[in-house]
Amino acid sequence: MRAWKKTVIALLALAGGVAIVLPVAAQQAGTQFMGVLGYRVGPYGANGAAFFTGFLDYLALVNEREGGINGVKISWEECETEYNNAKGVECYERLKTRNETGPTAIHPMSTGITYGLIDKAPADKIPLITLGYGRTDATDGRVFPWVFPILSNYWDAATGIVKFIGDREGGGDKLKGKKIVLLYHDSAYGKEPHPVLEAEAAKLGFELKLIPVPHPGNEQQSQWLQIRQYKPDWVILWGWGVMSATALSTAQKVGFPRDKMVGNWWAGSEIDTEAAGPASEGYYAASLNLAGKDFGVVKDVEKFVYAKGKGGDPKLVGTVLWNRGLAAAMYTVEAVRTAQGKFGKKPMTGEQTRWGIENLNVDQKRLDQLGFATMVPPLKLSCLDHGGSGLVRFQKWEGGKWKPASDWMSGDKVMVRKMVEESAAKYATEKGITAGCMKG
Amino acid sequence: MSFFFEVLIGGLLAGVMYSLVALGFVLIYKASGVFNFAQGAMVFFAALTFVGLQEKFGLPFWGAFVLALAAMVVLGILTERIVLRPLVNQPQITLFMATIGLAFFIEGLAQLIWGTNVRRLDLGIKDEPIPFLLERFDMALSGFDLIAAVVAGVLVTVLAVFFQVTRVGRALRAVADDHQAALAVGIPLKQIWAIVWSVAGFVALIAGLMWGARNGVQFALTFVALKALPVLIIGGFESVTGAIVGGLIIGASEKLAEIYGVPFLEWLVRMLFNISLTLGGIELWFAYVMALLFLLIRPEGLFGEKRIDRV
Numbered sequence: 193m194r195a196w197k198k199t200v201i202a203l204l205a206l207a208g209g210v211a212i213v214l215p216v217a218a219q220q221a222g223t224q225f226m227g228v229l230g231y232r233v234g235p236y237g238a239n240g241a242a243f244f245t246g247f248l249d250y251l252a253l254v255n256e257r258e259g260g261i262n263g264v265k266i267s268w269e270e271c272e273t274e275y276n277n278a279k280g281v282e283c284y285e286r287l288k289t290r291n292e293t294g295p296t297a298i299h300p301m302s303t304g305i306t307y308g309l310i311d312k313a314p315a316d317k318i319p320l321i322t323l324g325y326g327r328t329d330a331t332d333g334r335v336f337p338w339v340f341p342i343l344s345n346y347w348d349a350a351t352g353i354v355k356f357i358g359d360r361e362g363g364g365d366k367l368k369g370k371k372i373v374l375l376y377h378d379s380a381y382g383k384e385p386h387p388v389l390e391a392e393a394a395k396l397g398f399e400l401k402l403i404p405v406p407h408p409g410n411e412q413q414s415q416w417l418q419i420r421q422y423k424p425d426w427v428i429l430w431g432w433g434v435m436s437a438t439a440l441s442t443a444q445k446v447g448f449p450r451d452k453m454v455g456n457w458w459a460g461s462e463i464d465t466e467a468a469g470p471a472s473e474g475y476y477a478a479s480l481n482l483a484g485k486d487f488g489v490v491k492d493v494e495k496f497v498y499a500k501g502k503g504g505d506p507k508l509v510g511t512v513l514w515n516r517g518l519a520a521a522m523y524t525v526e527a528v529r530t531a532q533g534k535f536g537k538k539p540m541t542g543e544q545t546r547w548g549i550e551n552l553n554v555d556q557k558r559l560d561q562l563g564f565a566t567m568v569p570p571l572k573l574s575c576l577d578h579g580g581s582g583l584v585r586f587q588k589w590e591g592g593k594w595k596p597a598s599d600w601m602s603g604d605k606v607m608v609r610k611m612v613e614e615s616a617a618k619y620a621t622e623k624g625i626t627a628g629c630m631k632g
Numbered sequence: 633m634s635f636f637f638e639v640l641i642g643g644l645l646a647g648v649m650y651s652l653v654a655l656g657f658v659l660i661y662k663a664s665g666v667f668n669f670a671q672g673a674m675v676f677f678a679a680l681t682f683v684g685l686q687e688k689f690g691l692p693f694w695g696a697f698v699l700a701l702a703a704m705v706v707l708g709i710l711t712e713r714i715v716l717r718p719l720v721n722q723p724q725i726t727l728f729m730a731t732i733g734l735a736f737f738i739e740g741l742a743q744l745i746w747g748t749n750v751r752r753l754d755l756g757i758k759d760e761p762i763p764f765l766l767e768r769f770d771m772a773l774s775g776f777d778l779i780a781a782v783v784a785g786v787l788v789t790v791l792a793v794f795f796q797v798t799r800v801g802r803a804l805r806a807v808a809d810d811h812q813a814a815l816a817v818g819i820p821l822k823q824i825w826a827i828v829w830s831v832a833g834f835v836a837l838i839a840g841l842m843w844g845a846r847n848g849v850q851f852a853l854t855f856v857a858l859k860a861l862p863v864l865i866i867g868g869f870e871s872v873t874g875a876i877v878g879g880l881i882i883g884a885s886e887k888l889a890e891i892y893g894v895p896f897l898e899w900l901v902r903m904l905f906n907i908s909l910t911l912g913g914i915e916l917w918f919a920y921v922m923a924l925l926f927l928l929i930r931p932e933g934l935f936g937e938k939r940i941d942r943v
Contacts, residue, residue, distance in 0.1 A: 233740070235852045237748040378913045404913040410843075410852045411859065413646050414890035414915050417639055420772060421891070434852035437750070441846055446772040447761045467750045467848025471759070507749070 223267040224260065224528055224539045226251060227287030227295025229305065234274035235408045236433040238463050239513060243301060244270065245504030246517025249493050252503070254525055256496040261528050262537040267291075273305060275433075280305030281312075288316050293539045297321050297524055297549065303381035306339075313338040318542040319549055321527075323520045324349075324457055324480045328384060331579040332616035333550060334627040340549050340578045342523060342571060343480050347611060349456045350385035350428075351603025352584035353478055354392045356454060357426050359598075368397035373419055375412075375439060376430035378404035381458075385430060388611060392604065409435025416442045429455040429477075436464035444471035454478065457584070461512040465589045475589045476597055481519050481568045482585070483594045485510035488563025489518060512594060519568045526562075527552050546630075550575055569600050575629035582608070638771040639891050640884055645777035647863075647883020648784045652839040654860040654867065654875040655787060656832045661869045662795070663804045663828035664716070664811075666727040670735035672857025674833060677742040678704050679840025679849045683753050684746035693755075697837070704833025707738070712826040720821065721811055739854060748851065753844040780842050784876065787838060791872045794831075804828055808870065858916075862923035868936025877934060885922055886915040893918070 228247065231240035251266045260266055269290060271283035280300060287295045297319045300306045306326035313320050314337070322330070322341045330339035344352070357372065358364035374389055376382035386402065393400040401422055403415050409431065416439075419427060427448065429439050436459040443450060451474035455464070460477025485491070490510055497503045508514040531540045531548025540548065553572045559565060571580040582605055586598040620627050653675060660668040682700040685691050691699065715730050757779050761772040795801040807814045807824050815821050840849070843856055859882075867878025894911050901909050932938050 232748055233743055233851070235850075235855065237743070237851055238750045241748050402910045404910065406913040406916045408852045408855055410847050410855055411646065413642055414887050417635075417642060417887065417891055420638075421635055434750075434847055434850055437850075438847045441759060445759050445761070445774045445776070447766065463750045466752050467850065469752050469754060469848075505747075 223265045224296060225291035225293060226266060226268040227290060227298060228268055228270040229273050229280055229283045229298060229300055230270045231273045231275045233272065236275040239433060240275065240301060242463065242508050242511055242513035243517040245508050246514035247521045249497055249504050250518045250521035252497045253493050257492060261525055262532050264537060264539055275302050277304040277308050281308045284309055288318060293541045294318055296528065296540065296542065297545050299520055303384060304379060307380055310339060319546040321524060321549065329612050329615035329619060331577065331612045333575040333578040334629055335616040335620045335625055336578065337630045338546060342580050344582050344584055345579050346384040347388040347608045348582045348603055349478055349584055350388045351392060351608055352601060353428055353454050355601065355603045356586050356598060364396055370398045371422065371424040372398050373401045373403055373422065373424040373427045374430060375403050375405060375415060375427055377409060377432050377435055378406050381432060382430050388608065391607060405435055408433055410438050412438050412442045416446045419448060420446045427453045429453055429459045431455065431459040437467035440468035440475060441471045450474040460587065472589045476586055478584045479512065479587050481516050482566060483510060483512040483515055487565055487567050492563055515567060522562060522564065523554065523571065526554050549573060634770050639887050641773060643884035643887030644880050645781055646887065647879035648781045649842060650859045650863050650882060651876045651879030652784050652842055653856045654863040654879060655872065656835040656839065657860055657864055658870060658872055658875045659828055659832045659835060662808050664825060665724055665808055666731060669728065669731040670738055671836065672854040673735040673738035674836035675840040675856060676851065676853040677738050678833065678837035679844040679853055680742045680746045682841060683751040683849045687751065700837055701834060704837055705830040708829030708833045709826045711829050712822060716825050717822060750848045750850040753849050755841060755845045759846060783838060783842065787835065788872055788876055800827060862919040865923035866926045866933055868933030870937060871935030874933055874935030882919050882922065886919045889918045890915040
């Protein structure tokens with residue numbers, strides 16, 4: 193190809209790129225810009241699409257219903273990570289300099305991407321909100337001032353599941369001598385509950401067997417044959433994406449009862465159970481939020497967003513992950529609102545938003561005002577506690593629907609807190625961090 | 633002992649599911665000497681089109697099947713026209729690279745048309761242990777797997793007859809041997825390629841339906857191609873029979889390795905280094921280690937043709 197042809201093509205490509213970026217930049221000026229690390233394609237695309245559609249639908253609701261956060265319109269840009277760590281970091285780098293205030297707060301929606309950003313966030317002064325995932329010991333805000341594993345962390349989930357199983361067996365003391373398998377996604381996410389489950393096994397006297405499933409987990413014959421041979425009393429499913437549906441269908445294939453399986457909150461959406469069909473009947477899963485449309489906020493989204501043709505996907509409305517996305521956006525918006533209370537009604541920077549998150553207090557009264565009622569538990573954060581509630585609720589898949597199987601409950605909060613502080617202190621020593629609360 | 637046989641037979645049946653995917657690779661390779669990187673994407677596209685048609689237009693099974701098959705034929709013809717025809721007589725690596733691009737295009741196209749939602753696919757076949765085997769021999773073997781084995785058997789028979797007996801089949805083999813020589817004797821290369829890509833589309837549809845019925849139709853279907861690779865290396869890239877035998881070998885050996893090999897490895901690590909490790913999940917790479925060993929011993933695979941080139 194001649195040099196001039198190459199030059200013309202390169203210039204055209206450059207012009208195209210500029211044409212795409214310019215309107216975005218224009219739209220962002222003077223708004224509360226949110227950088228969104230989403231994923232809607234790839235092996236985990238269905239899960240990501242449900243969560244991020246809910247997330248963006250809520251932001252659209254705040255703009256449509258209230259004209260933004262205290263009058264400050266929200267703008268956003270979504271970058272596709274494909275649940276890939278390298279792409280996640282690349283998206284973060286791309287979004288961190290957008291707009292004069294940066295991306296406000298980042299929801300990596302992946303434990304692996306969270307790990308990749310933990311060292312970058314303090315340097316860039318961008319808070320990470322990891323709702324129900326990520327690094328568990330980041331709950332200790334004295335060591336991780338920029339990371340917020342809000343609502344509940346993986347250790348809350350694991351101890352909550354053990355408590356739930358104990359309740360089914362007639363009390364925690366009845367777990368002595370029982371066999372429990374942890375069937376987990378062989379990744380940072382899947383390995384996160386190991387220490388706390390091992391501690392629970394030692395404390396309560398049950399036998400724990402760890403069985404990894406390689407990514408993406410669409411073939412689990414060997415793992416389930418091991419389970420059949422081991423004959424456990426319960427199986428805890430720590431899956432994501434196709435792994436969860438495959439676990440349910442393979443459990444059926446080897447004849448393991450589904451009502452002796454408890455998933456964590458990332459293995460408990462309609463995406464998992466509907467794909468596995470009748471194999472899901474009777475399966476339990478932990479949840480951070482309730483599914484369904486019977487909430488004021490969902491009705492508002494339908495009225496102010498979908499009725500105006502501005503919604504993402506009506507089929508996702510009211511599903512577990514869509515509602516979770518809604519809640520994640522609500523906590524972020526409330527954090528910005530909290531920050532505005534101190535710094536003024538204008539777009540907040542990452543640093544100001546960090547203060548807002550750390551001082552966030554969404555009590556039941558506020559939840560009722562926002563139309564969330566019982567969908568999520570109240571949340572109050574502090575420097576010492578970047579997690580908040582530590583609560584989990586269980587649901588059961590029956591007749592093609594998730595039905596509540598417990599009230600909000602917590603696992604072993606004392607043990608979790610002790611382990612969080614030990615692990616965070618170890619991290620602080622390794623990284624040379626002086627633990628302490630940030631001012632301002 | 634019954635557990636050992638359960639692992640073995642279960643592994644063999646799982647291997648048949650891998651073979652279903654491997655057959656598509658074999659078809660393209662036989663006709664063009666190209667390793668079609670897009671086969672996994674074709675499996676995904678076929679299954680997604682099938683359930684998408686059922687969901688969107690309420691079509692019955694056969695209606696959706698025929699239309700999905702038609703879509704695969706159109707895809708095959710377009711692939712020949714747009715991707716392969718301009719690359720006739722180009723080096724094999726060029727064609728291979730083209731199929732990589734094709735894979736990403738098909739994955740994107742499928743999600744663009746039908747969305748990324750996971751969809752249930754019900755073929756009406758129960759994926760549960762057969763009660764007789766469970767009660768009599770304490771073996772949990774699924775009826776679904778047995779039906780998959782029958783489907784694979786029928787496919788292999790049909791394809792074997794197609795390649796050996798029909799004019800088109802013989803032409804396909806001639807094209808695979810030498811594009812230029814086939815053209816010289818009047819074989820219509822373009823038509824042959826369109827036919828073989830369409831047949832590969834049919835095989836992809838069958839594989840997509842079987843895999844999709846088990847785990848739901850979702851993007852992860854594209855990864856089943858990873859399971860087919862070691863099968864092809866062991867069975868041979870141009871052998872339909874090899875795809876089946878390779879599948880059986882991989883299926884059985886990876887399951888036996890996972891169940892019996894992992895405890896041994898964990899014990900060995902404990903003895904040698906005094907470390908307690910949870911290994912597990914070795915089956916994915918074990919299949920590739922097996923394939924590597926076969927490459928060292930018999931590079932053309934068990935049923936592959938030994939190529940002798942004049943120099």
